[in-house]
Amino acid sequence: NAGVTQTPKFQVLKTGQSMTLQCAQDMNHEYMSWYRQDPGMGLRLIHYSVGAGITDQGEVPNGYNVSRSTTEDFPLRLLSAAPSQTSVYFCASSLAGATDTQYFGPGTRLTVL
């Protein structure tokens, strides 16, 4: 099993550009989520999904979109990148929810100029 994979590992964008961060898991997990990690802030939940076709907002959803068309994939879209979105992004998955063990991907480091 590859676990949770994320691409790309690093990305530099200019303000106003859009992009999609990819996340995939091969563990047949129903629950998937996206966090951003900023210095001194811990991890903050952006969006989550409890199954294919079902998504909901977390603590900091503004400027991000998600969709869940398959169990395996949960992409995160930045609609119009802003410098405030410079961060490290982690995708995580678990069997059924946040109370189950979360399996994190290696992260994507995004810089917005």
Add this chain to the structure above:
Amino acid sequence: GDSVTQMEGPVTLSEEAFLTINCTYTATGYPSLFWYVQYPGEGLQLLLKATKADDKGSNKGFEATYRKETTSFHLEKGSVQVSDSAVYFCALSDPPPGYALNFGKGTSLLVTP
């Protein structure tokens, strides 16, 4: 809302020293409590968890006890190793299904030979 407060780092210890990282929480219900660890350049991974009062989670020599009366979940290890150098995050989730994890800001630990 629910929140987690953990001691600020960085914490620097000599090998074989005793480790305590304090974590307290605020929650309206009966959350599950977690410690996640992030090694340099990697995603987070679960270290241990406890789902109800007086439960003790343990793994790799680390322990933490769910104390409802003091709303605490302090992480301890009797003898740290250089390989324990990492960032440690305390987190809580609402009772199942629990759709979100609330993380503390993280405590950086450096263990020197």
